[in-house]
Amino acid sequence: MSSGSRGRPRSEEGRAAILAATHELLMDVGYDRLAIVDIAARAGVGKQTIYRWWPSKAAVVAECVLSGIVDLTPLVIRASGDFAADLHEWLEESHRLVSTRQIGPMLRGLAVAALTDSSAARGLQDQFTEPLRRAIEESLAAAVRAGTARTDVSADALADLLIGRFVYSLTVDDVDAIARLSGDVVDIVIRGVMPRD
Amino acid sequence: MSSGSRGRPRSEEGRAAILAATHELLMDVGYDRLAIVDIAARAGVGKQTIYRWWPSKAAVVAECVLSGIVDLTPLVIRASGDFAADLHEWLEESHRLVSTRQIGPMLRGLAVAALTDSSAARGLQDQFTEPLRRAIEESLAAAVRAGTARTDVSADALADLLIGRFVYSLTVDDVDAIARLSGDVVDIVIRGVMPRD
Amino acid sequence: MSSGSRGRPRSEEGRAAILAATHELLMDVGYDRLAIVDIAARAGVGKQTIYRWWPSKAAVVAECVLSGIVDLTPLVIRASGDFAADLHEWLEESHRLVSTRQIGPMLRGLAVAALTDSSAARGLQDQFTEPLRRAIEESLAAAVRAGTARTDVSADALADLLIGRFVYSLTVDDVDAIARLSGDVVDIVIRGVMPRD
Amino acid sequence: MSSGSRGRPRSEEGRAAILAATHELLMDVGYDRLAIVDIAARAGVGKQTIYRWWPSKAAVVAECVLSGIVDLTPLVIRASGDFAADLHEWLEESHRLVSTRQIGPMLRGLAVAALTDSSAARGLQDQFTEPLRRAIEESLAAAVRAGTARTDVSADALADLLIGRFVYSLTVDDVDAIARLSGDVVDIVIRGVMPRD
DNA sequence: CCCTAAACGAGACGGTACGTCTCGTCTTTAT
DNA sequence: ATAAAGACGAGACGTACCGTCTCGTTTAGGG
Numbered sequence: 092m093s094s095g096s097r098g099r100p101r102s103e104e105g106r107a108a109i110l111a112a113t114h115e116l117l118m119d120v121g122y123d124r125l126a127i128v129d130i131a132a133r134a135g136v137g138k139q140t141i142y143r144w145w146p147s148k149a150a151v152v153a154e155c156v157l158s159g160i161v162d163l164t165p166l167v168i169r170a171s172g173d174f175a176a177d178l179h180e181w182l183e184e185s186h187r188l189v190s191t192r193q194i195g196p197m198l199r200g201l202a203v204a205a206l207t208d209s210s211a212a213r214g215l216q217d218q219f220t221e222p223l224r225r226a227i228e229e230s231l232a233a234a235v236r237a238g239t240a241r242t243d244v245s246a247d248a249l250a251d252l253l254i255g256r257f258v259y260s261l262t263v264d265d266v267d268a269i270a271r272l273s274g275d276v277v278d279i280v281i282r283g284v285m286p287r288d
Numbered sequence: 289m290s291s292g293s294r295g296r297p298r299s300e301e302g303r304a305a306i307l308a309a310t311h312e313l314l315m316d317v318g319y320d321r322l323a324i325v326d327i328a329a330r331a332g333v334g335k336q337t338i339y340r341w342w343p344s345k346a347a348v349v350a351e352c353v354l355s356g357i358v359d360l361t362p363l364v365i366r367a368s369g370d371f372a373a374d375l376h377e378w379l380e381e382s383h384r385l386v387s388t389r390q391i392g393p394m395l396r397g398l399a400v401a402a403l404t405d406s407s408a409a410r411g412l413q414d415q416f417t418e419p420l421r422r423a424i425e426e427s428l429a430a431a432v433r434a435g436t437a438r439t440d441v442s443a444d445a446l447a448d449l450l451i452g453r454f455v456y457s458l459t460v461d462d463v464d465a466i467a468r469l470s471g472d473v474v475d476i477v478i479r480g481v482m483p484r485d
Numbered sequence: 486m487s488s489g490s491r492g493r494p495r496s497e498e499g500r501a502a503i504l505a506a507t508h509e510l511l512m513d514v515g516y517d518r519l520a521i522v523d524i525a526a527r528a529g530v531g532k533q534t535i536y537r538w539w540p541s542k543a544a545v546v547a548e549c550v551l552s553g554i555v556d557l558t559p560l561v562i563r564a565s566g567d568f569a570a571d572l573h574e575w576l577e578e579s580h581r582l583v584s585t586r587q588i589g590p591m592l593r594g595l596a597v598a599a600l601t602d603s604s605a606a607r608g609l610q611d612q613f614t615e616p617l618r619r620a621i622e623e624s625l626a627a628a629v630r631a632g633t634a635r636t637d638v639s640a641d642a643l644a645d646l647l648i649g650r651f652v653y654s655l656t657v658d659d660v661d662a663i664a665r666l667s668g669d670v671v672d673i674v675i676r677g678v679m680p681r682d
Numbered sequence: 683m684s685s686g687s688r689g690r691p692r693s694e695e696g697r698a699a700i701l702a703a704t705h706e707l708l709m710d711v712g713y714d715r716l717a718i719v720d721i722a723a724r725a726g727v728g729k730q731t732i733y734r735w736w737p738s739k740a741a742v743v744a745e746c747v748l749s750g751i752v753d754l755t756p757l758v759i760r761a762s763g764d765f766a767a768d769l770h771e772w773l774e775e776s777h778r779l780v781s782t783r784q785i786g787p788m789l790r791g792l793a794v795a796a797l798t799d800s801s802a803a804r805g806l807q808d809q810f811t812e813p814l815r816r817a818i819e820e821s822l823a824a825a826v827r828a829g830t831a832r833t834d835v836s837a838d839a840l841a842d843l844l845i846g847r848f849v850y851s852l853t854v855d856d857v858d859a860i861a862r863l864s865g866d867v868v869d870i871v872i873r874g875v876m877p878r879d
Numbered sequence: 880c881c882c883t884a885a886a887c888g889a890g891a892c893g894g895t896a897c898g899t900c901t902c903g904t905c906t907t908t909a910t
Numbered sequence: 911a912t913a914a915a916g917a918c919g920a921g922a923c924g925t926a927c928c929g930t931c932t933c934g935t936t937t938a939g940g941g
Contacts, residue, residue: 096889096933096934097888097889097890097933097934097935098888098889098890098891098932098933098934099889099890099891099892099931099932099933100890100891100932100933101891101892102891102892102932105891105892105893122404123404126921126922126923127922127923127924128921128922128923129922131893135893136892136893137891137892137893137894137895138893138894138923138924139891139892139893139894139924139925139926140891140892140893142924142925143891143892199403199404202399202403202459203400203403203404205459206396206399206400206403206458206459207320207396207400209461212459212460212461213461215459216460216461244472244475244476245469245472245473245475245476247469247472248469248471248472248473248475248476249476251453251456251457251466251469251473252449252452252453252473252476252477254452254456255449255451255452255453255454255455255456255457256448256449256452256453257452258452258455258456258459259448259451259452259455259456260448260452261403262399262402262403262409262412262455263409263413264406264409264410264413269448272442272444272445272448274445275441275442275444275445276442276445276448276449278441278442278445278480279441279442279445279446279449279477279480279481280449280476280480281480282479282480282481282482283475283476283477283478283479283480283481284476284479284480285479287484299912299913302913302914323900323901323902324901324902324903325900325901325902328914328915332914333913333914334912334913334914334915334916335902335903335904335914335915335916336903336904336905336912336913336914336915337912337913337914339903339904340912340913345902490885490938490939491883491884491885491938491939491940492883492884492885492886492937492938492939493884493885493886493887493936493937493938493939494885494886494937494938494939495885495886495887496886496887496937499886499887517798520926520927520928521927521928521929522926522927522928523927525888525889529888530887530888531886531887531888531889531890532888532889532890532929532930533886533887533888533889533929533930533931534886534887534888536929536930537886537887541929542928593797593798596793596797596853597794597797597798599853600790600793600794600797600852600853601714601790601794603855606853606854606855607855609853610854610855638866638869638870639863639866639867639869639870641863641866642863642865642866642867642869642870643870645847645850645851645860645863645867646843646846646847646867646870646871648846648850649843649845649846649847649848649849649850649851650842650843650846650847651846652846652849652850652853653842653845653846653849653850654842654846655797656793656796656797656803656806656849657803657807658800658803658804658807663842666836666838666839666842668839669835669836669838669839670836670839670842670843672835672836672839672874673835673836673839673840673843673871673874673875674843674870674874675874676873676874676875676876677869677870677871677872677873677874677875678870678873678874679873681878687907687908687915687916688907688908688909688914688915688916689906689907689908689914689915689916689917690905690906690907690915690916690917690918691906691907691916691917692917692918693906693917693918696917696918696919717895717896717897718896718897718898719895719896719897720896722919722920726919727918727919728917728918728919728920728921729897729898729899729919729920729921730898730899730900730917730918730919730920731917731918731919733898733899734917734918739897
């Protein structure tokens, strides 16, 4: 009697190939030289198959992250209980990744996508920012348990500051300057969250 | 007899018109729908006159800021001595501007330019970030003098955090979330810089 | 023992709906903006059902005529015995139809189909040209009986000339020019077929 | 003070290359497999340069004839004084050309262009039909002088009939049938124009 | 009365060509 | 020499259809 889904079903294989191709090209050429037609060609897919499911380049790129094909877990902070150590490690690791010839341009591309397309922004928010935010929250909670952080610190505000500095670092050409200041950043943040003696 | 400078001199009027047109279009349509040919038309200038003097769209946009045609002074922090108040005011004012129909897209455009073109990034660094950085430094210095901030706080690290959060806020669709957390951000930062009791 | 025909039989209803939809769309939008997918939609039919039974758009259009859904009988010449009168009437009527907003484009579409696809050409030959040819033959025969035409005139050659001029008139923008010359055309043809005094 | 024409002038070389490429491809692949992008590639020209100057494929094809790159003079009737001989020769020659692997499809393409696009139709009218019409007129005039044609025959009506049959022959798959009937066609036409004894 | 098989509606698929847009360059005349 | 004007080669954009390919759903025999 009823349908639910008629017609040929969407090819999951195609979807995966498109996202994989997007990921590869994003690494290779960066966001603005990334052409839909090239994604289609590399994925062995018709251009229309991309336009059928995504409204824009930014949306494809966003889902590329969203779907986990771009693995951003190395960018998630640890929650060891030693908040200062977590922070240090995270800053070091994340700036190392940004310096990479592939991941750097890709992250800049994601940032451009987020700035250009608000739906892409939402996707990245969900898949990239939110996990990072939760990890920061956990690391902070661990610090609270260890007695090295106050209980009334807003994890979200803290996350805004740290994620913010990370995004900002993407716009900075002088990578060393970022690395150089990381220690001082940790200092301020640690003091910002620690209990009064 | 001979030259030094022969021929028609560079039109300063044209340069100004180009930057003005860029500014207006940046407000109107944002960065990615900003076309060189449209800038030329609105400036009453040949397209080649733009290419003769700037290497890219991003460079024109960068100089637009650099030259002061785009006035970003409202985005500079005050240095009243009351650091918390300065911070509060700055956060409020800057987020208000970002919410604007014109300045928001323009700032996002500048961010895209910085992420896309490293020379544009440098220009923006010089003209936009650096003044903001210096203002933060001054506000912090005032706080130090007032005894509400430690002397060993790195103004640059602090600036990284604050500018970072500002840039990050450009990528966030939910404007209210940013405003809501501003108080907590101030809390962390204030604690981060204030002296131990 | 074996089948002959098992499975669901071809839906005659569908066939009719397809031809009807083709006819309607041919009237509305003309041949080149006629899309198979639109025929299918209007007929309430899957696209594959069309491709199952016809090899091409031209073939569907040809069968549209072939099946009598497009009624081309107004374009068939009368055979009253007065050949000149038959001719006059036919020229007038056919040019009137060509001037119509619907039938004109449709006839042009059929002509394009014939020029593009040789199987469509054959179909149109059978269903459109052949009847017209026979009618001309009959009209000529009637004229022979009435003593106003020679017995040795080739009806086929005559048909070539008349049908030719009709097809040619489809390519002419200036409808009036065609109408204006019709009398002279009749003159030549009448003289061409009449007996010597 | 005033202009008249500023800016880079239209490249006559490009125009010629486009028309030449169109001609070649028209011969090679026929009208409907003729792609603008292929014309551009073969002409060493940007696609936009075509669209800048012609509104449609049909228009380019029409100008191809109009400009004389496609030489249709072999399709023009002779005016020897012996009208029957002229006719015979013309029918034979024209049908021979239509049977050609290259010119046949090209002529069918021109016909499609004329049926599809009324401005193309006008172009072809001017460049192809009109000269043919004039040649028929001359041949007829020669026949009148030779006493083998009446003075009151409308050359235009005659041209309609002959050109018509030619166009019609393009739609006929069976080339021999056309050739077979040519003699009878001549008979009718000759009788149609000759004086009463 | 089920079983098998063809035809059905729907609609996604890989493609091709379209006509538009913007890029950065080139070539004119005007200042 | 530099300017405005604007045509140029190049190529990505997003759209429209093409003809093919699954899907789940009828709808008929034949067993």
